[in-house]
Amino acid sequence: MPSDVEKWKSEVYGNEIREHLFRFAEEGWDSIPEDETDAWLERFKWWGLYHQRNGQESYFMMRIGTPNGVLEPGQTEVVAELAREYATGPASNPEFGEAYVDWTTRQSIQLHWLKLEDIPEIFAKMEAVGLSSQQACGDSWRNIVGNPMAGKAPEFVDALPVIQELNERFKGNEDHSNLPRKWKVSVTGSANGSGQGDINDMAFEPAYKEIAGEEVRGFNVRVGGGLSRNEPRLARSLDVFARPERVADVAGGISALFREYGDREDRYNARIKFLVDEWGTEKFRRILQEEFVDFELEPAGTDLREQYTYNAGGDKAGDLVGVHEQRDGNYFVGLNVLVGRMGASDTAELAQLADEYGSGEIRISQRQNVIITDVPEERLDDLLDEELLNQYSPDPHPFMRGSVACTGTEFCSLSIVETKNRQVRYARWLKENVELPESVEDFHIHLSGCTASCAQPQIADISLRGMKTRKNGEAVEALDIGLGGGLGENPQFAKWVGQRVPADEVPGAIKNLINTFADNRTDGESFREFIARHEEDELSEFIEPEETSYDDPMMHNTKLTWYPYAEEDSMDASPAPTDADGNPLEESTPADD
Amino acid sequence: MSVALRILDDGAWLSVNDQRRVSVSELWRVNAPGFCECELVDFLAEGFTEVTAADNEVAIETYGQCIRCGVSGVPGHLPVGAIIQGRYRDYDRENVVLSPVGRADQP
Ligand code: HEM
Ligand code: SF4
Ligand SMILES: [Zn+2]
Numbered sequence: 001m002p003s004d005v006e007k008w009k010s011e012v013y014g015n016e017i018r019e020h021l022f023r024f025a026e027e028g029w030d031s032i033p034e035d036e037t038d039a040w041l042e043r044f045k046w047w048g049l050y051h052q053r054n055g056q057e058s059y060f061m062m063r064i065g066t067p068n069g070v071l072e073p074g075q076t077e078v079v080a081e082l083a084r085e086y087a088t089g090p091a092s093n094p095e096f097g098e099a100y101v102d103w104t105t106r107q108s109i110q111l112h113w114l115k116l117e118d119i120p121e122i123f124a125k126m127e128a129v130g131l132s133s134q135q136a137c138g139d140s141w142r143n144i145v146g147n148p149m150a151g152k153a154p155e156f157v158d159a160l161p162v163i164q165e166l167n168e169r170f171k172g173n174e175d176h177s178n179l180p181r182k183w184k185v186s187v188t189g190s191a192n193g194s195g196q197g198d199i200n201d202m203a204f205e206p207a208y209k210e211i212a213g214e215e216v217r218g219f220n221v222r223v224g225g226g227l228s229r230n231e232p233r234l235a236r237s238l239d240v241f242a243r244p245e246r247v248a249d250v251a252g253g254i255s256a257l258f259r260e261y262g263d264r265e266d267r268y269n270a271r272i273k274f275l276v277d278e279w280g281t282e283k284f285r286r287i288l289q290e291e292f293v294d295f296e297l298e299p300a301g302t303d304l305r306e307q308y309t310y311n312a313g314g315d316k317a318g319d320l321v322g323v324h325e326q327r328d329g330n331y332f333v334g335l336n337v338l339v340g341r342m343g344a345s346d347t348a349e350l351a352q353l354a355d356e357y358g359s360g361e362i363r364i365s366q367r368q369n370v371i372i373t374d375v376p377e378e379r380l381d382d383l384l385d386e387e388l389l390n391q392y393s394p395d396p397h398p399f400m401r402g403s404v405a406c407t408g409t410e411f412c413s414l415s416i417v418e419t420k421n422r423q424v425r426y427a428r429w430l431k432e433n434v435e436l437p438e439s440v441e442d443f444h445i446h447l448s449g450c451t452a453s454c455a456q457p458q459i460a461d462i463s464l465r466g467m468k469t470r471k472n473g474e475a476v477e478a479l480d481i482g483l484g485g486g487l488g489e490n491p492q493f494a495k496w497v498g499q500r501v502p503a504d505e506v507p508g509a510i511k512n513l514i515n516t517f518a519d520n521r522t523d524g525e526s527f528r529e530f531i532a533r534h535e536e537d538e539l540s541e542f543i544e545p546e547e548t549s550y551d552d553p554m555m556h557n558t559k560l561t562w563y564p565y566a567e568e569d570s571m572d573a574s575p576a577p578t579d580a581d582g583n584p585l586e587e588s589t590p591a592d593d
Numbered sequence: 594m595s596v597a598l599r600i601l602d603d604g605a606w607l608s609v610n611d612q613r614r615v616s617v618s619e620l621w622r623v624n625a626p627g628f629c630e631c632e633l634v635d636f637l638a639e640g641f642t643e644v645t646a647a648d649n650e651v652a653i654e655t656y657g658q659c660i661r662c663g664v665s666g667v668p669g670h671l672p673v674g675a676i677i678q679g680r681y682r683d684y685d686r687e688n689v690v691l692s693p694v695g696r697a698d699q700p
Contacts, residue, residue, distance in 0.1 A: 004599050037611040038601060054606065054613045229603075229640075267603070268642070409618075413605040416618045416639065450617075451639070452603065468620060468637045469660050475620050478660075499663050559618035 006264050008039040009139065014177035017043045025119045029058045029577060030585060046140065046177070048133025049119070052112065053413040055562030058577030058585070059089060060114045061411055063136035064126065065143035066364060067167040068150055068160060068187075069107030073360025076351035078129050079109055083344035086122055089113030090575045090582060091566040093410070095421050099344040103337055105404065105456055106184070107364045108136060108143045112411055117580035134171055139179045141170040141255070146187045146195040148363040152326045152373055156206040156304060157217040159189030162247050169248050176255050180262030181270035183255060184226070187219070187247070192318055193308030196366050198491045199225045199456065201272045202254055203235045204247055209301030218243040220300045221250060223284065224276030227453035232493050233273040236281050238288075241301040253292035261287070305489040311459060312488025313528035317442035319367050321401060322394045323380060331380055332363075332373045335389065336396035338427060339405040339420045340368025349388050357383040366456075368404055398443045399430040404456065408449035408466070409558040410565075415449035416466030417477040417503065418554040418564050423447045426507055429550045434511045437518040443527065444486075445510070447479070458493040459485045461527050462510060468557075469500035476555045477503045481543055483513075484531030492528070497536050498543040504555060508546030516542045596676055598651060604640035607653055607673065609681040615653065615673050617641065620660070623671060624692045629664035633690060636660075636668065649676045652694050669693025 012020065021044060024032050032040050041051045050061045064079070071079070083099045089112065092098045102110040114122065126132060135141055144163050147153065151160035166185065170176050176183075187204040188195025197203025204219035219242050225235030242250045263269045276284060289297050309318035321334040335350075342350070350370065354360050359374035370392070375383055384394065393400070403426070406412070408419025426445070436443060446460035457463035463482030468475055481498030501509055521530050531539065558564040562574030575584045599608050607615040615638075623634040636657050643654040652670035659665075671691045674683045684691075 005601075035597070035611055038597075038599065038608050042601070054616055057613075413602050414617060416637070467658070467660070468618075470635065475660075500660055557618070557620070559616065 003265070003267055004038070005042055005267065008042055009178050012043060014046060014140075014174060015172055017046050021047055021049075022120050025116050028580060029116050030579075046135060046138035048136035049114075050137055052411045053409075053415070055571050055574045056089075056411065056576050058116065059112070060116060061110055061112050062114050062122070062133050063104070064109040064111075064131055064133050065136040066108060066131070067144050068146045068163045069148045069364035069366075070160075071362040071364065072130060073355070075129050075131055076354060076362045077348060078125055078131065080344050080347035080351055082122055082125060083111055083347060086115070086118050087111040087113050087344070089563075090578070091563045093421070094565050095424050096341050097343055101342050101344065101347045102407070103340040103342065103364045103368050103370055105340075105366055105368060105406075105454060106143055107145050107148060107366055109364070110407075115578075115580055115582070132171075135177070137182075139181050139183075140177045141183050141185065144185045144187060145200070145366060147190040147192065148194070148365045148371060149320060149326075149332060149373070150189055152328070152332060153190060153324065154327060155189040156191050156208075157189040157219065157244060159187050159195075162189075162204070162244055163187050165248050166251055169252070170255065176252070176259065179255065179259050180264045181267065181272075183258065183272075185251065191304040191307040192310045193305070193312065193487055194310040194318065194320065194366070196310075196487060197222060197225070198234045198487055199227055199459065200235060201226060201258075202251065204242065204251075205303055205305070207241060207301035207303045209241050209298070211298075216243060216301075218301065219247060220303050221254075223254060223281070224273040226271055226273050227456060227458050228271070228451065229268065230451045231273070232453070232458045233277070234491055236276055237300060238281055238285050239300045240285065241298040246295075249293060249295070250297070253288055257284075257288055257292050308488045310488070311444065311486050313486045313526050314442075317401065319369070319401070319442070320365055320371060321369055321396065323384075326373070329377070330373075331375045331377060332371050333375060333380070333383060333394050334365065334369055334371045335392040335394055336401050337369050337392055338400055339403055339423050341420060342370075342392070346388060346391070350392075353383065353386055353388060397431050398436055398441055399427045399434070399445070402442065402444040402461070403427045404444070404460070405447040406449050406454035409561075410563070412449060414452050415559060416468065417449050417479070418558045419447050419449045419455070419466070421565075422503065422552065422554060425550070425552070426510075429507050429548075430510060433507070433548070434514055435518075436514065437521065439524065440527065457482060457485070459487055459491065460494065461486065462513075463494040463496070464506065467500045469502055471502045475557060477558065479503055479506050481506070481509065483539055484528050486528050492532070495531070495536055495539060497539040498545075501543070501545045502555070504550060504552040505545035505547055507550040508548040509543050511548065512544040512546060513542050596646070596679070596681070598644045598646060600641045600644050600653070604642055604656070607641060607644055607651075609651070609674075612681075614681060614683065615641075615686075619686060621671065621686055622690045623668050624690050625668040628666065628668040629659045629662050631659055631661050634659045634668060642667070643670075645670055646676065647694070650694065651676065651681065
């Protein structure tokens with residue numbers, strides 16, 4: 001039997017959701033019929049709106065999809081303005097204040113605490129500058145990712161025009177707007193591996209091939225990668241080469257195959273990675289050829305994977321932070337945004353700096369960072385002297401640079417623990433208290449609040465994932481610890497070797513682990529190599545949890561609060577749901593107790 | 594009156610008549626001797642996979658982990674609340690011991 005979600009999707013889905021969304025916005029949160037709430041909130045995702053977690057009813061997170069993370073001139077200031085004007089809620093965050101922007105691991109943007117009633121105005125402001133939240137969530141083509149510097153940094157084959165073509169063809173396309181599940185696509189043209197193709201549903205990676213005596217540059221195709229639900233998979237080669245002008249047809253064929261053969265009965269089994277598991281790549285290729293494309297698929301070309309440096313475990317940080325030369329002789333400057341969150345006024349300042357020193361363009365990386373592009377050489381020094389770059393550094397400490405964290409219990413309904421603020425405290429403490437061995441400049445610590453893995457923990461040096469444990473009899477927030485993940489030519493998922501470490505003992509555990517690494521590494525050995533040559537039980541012993549001077553204010557069950565940082569944080573103290581102005585509404589059905 | 598029961602958002606929560614009622618991340622004490630060696634399972638609910646109702650009792654098939662010993666899995670359908678005169682009432686899940694119920698087939 002198809003799920004309720006499939007039933008709702010078959011009734012109203014895709015573009016047409018918008019008119020309903022606007023009608024509800026006009027008439028207010030209260031106007032959503034009581035027995036249709038689940039259905040409408042599920043549908044709103046297609047337009048980029050997620051209802052926030054329990055205790056925060058009537059408030060929305062909005063995701064803006066920026067293809068390949070490119071924010072065109074004029075767009076960043078609108079994002080800052082939207083954050084300042086609409087993204088404030090009934091309580092503020094102790095680290096980040098009242099209004100902020102999240103740069104995400106899929107090169108998108110997230111704003112929180114939005115009111116449904118403001119959505120038409122927000123959409124109008126976004127659309128006036130070409131921004132959109134269409135298909136940013138929901139079961140369809142999500143934001144397309146790639147090397148954030150596509151089109152400007154050195155590339156083997158040009159990816160940006162391909163990404164733009166895919167975005168135009170598949171955003172709002174009725175044939176592809178109702179898929180069995182989310183559909184994540186990566187297209188990379190550079191030889192550094194920074195598009196993270198391996199963890200996407202469908203990946204196009206640079207490759208070349210001799211055809212009729214000539215070298216043709218294009219892309220090899222992989223399918224079925226993804227990290228979620230304790231079932232991480234690397235994308236698998238389909239043995240298909242696509243010339244740039246053919247990518248959209250190949251991609252459309254694969255997306256249609258997913259539409260027809262993906263599992264609509266069981267959402268847990270719906271992602272294409274499971275279909276690839278079931279069929280294998282040979283059958284997948286055969287069905288694609290027979291039923292979904294009307295031209296002969298070309299066998300894969302020679303890839304460039306051995307050149308990949310991005311998160312490849314070497315000494316050098318391949319993360320695009322810092323000052324780098326573009327193809328045109330100008331420079332781009334990658335700025336580190338700790339856990340991807342930036343206050344609204346800092347975001348406005350960022351937009352202003354981009355205008356003043358560059359072309360006004362900003363790009364978002366898959367490490368939650370931002371990049372100012374098109375800076376002429378003679379303007380670099382002045383830009384580097386700007387005050388904003390003290391906080392968002394182009395030359396950050398490795399623990400700051402390597403930190404990635406998801407949303408967690410602050411807003412997300414799946415979460416088990418608090419994340420972003422915790423990772424900020426971890427990074428600060430580690431910076432003060434732990435010495436990395438010489439020559440280690442790149443060290444990734446990723447914290448995800450649950451197994452959905454939005455912070456991509458499995459591809460970090462140290463992976464942290466939300467759990468619970470008991471400490472002196474009390475239930476406390478804890479983390480599982482994984483080691484040795486990364487991408488590159490031979491990607492590797494972290495091995496989960498530490499279980500349920502109380503959150504306040506994790507910094508001590510990391511400190512001890514890094515000391516063990518420093519004492520036992522062979523000459524110049526990278527952390528990833530060090531982990532790879534040890535057995536799991538040895539690695540478990542390297543993790544020695546310990547209380548230190550680190551203090552964690554969020555050890556209680558933060559999911560049971562309505563907002564972890566509120567002064568009165570109990571569920572009963574929640575003002576939600578509220579009306580357009582934030583005044584509490586009477587609950588239609590009083591909660592029982 | 595029929596009651597709409599569904600698991601939404603990748604197993605994050607139980608909806609009863611379009612209201613969020615039970616969320617993952619709760620800690621339950623579960624009487625399921627086959628699940629792990631502990632006397633009572635100290636169970637962290639991580640994901641809901643199915644909801645059923647029988648004799649007015651609402652039960653959720655739940656994936657999770659015993660945070661005392663680390664065993665992960667599904668200890669069965671765990672009763673979380675009841676429907677009384679058409680209205681859903683939460684059990685006091687923080688303070689009672691939950692015992693898995695026999696698989697109830699029809700929601
Ligand atoms: C207000 C609520 C939520 C917030 C703030 C939130 C936050 C995030 C963030 C920051 C990302 C990564 C960025 C990106 O994709 O651009 C993400 C991705 C993701 N979210 Fe959420 N999320 C929310 C609700 C949900 C819900 C309801 C689900 C499940 C239905 C979910 C499951 C996921 C998964 C599975 C990923 C990506 C992992 C992957 O498949 O590779 N999130 N979310
Ligand atoms: S990893 Fe889990 S807790 Fe974190 S944002 Fe994603 S779904 Fe939420
Ligand atoms: Zn146990």
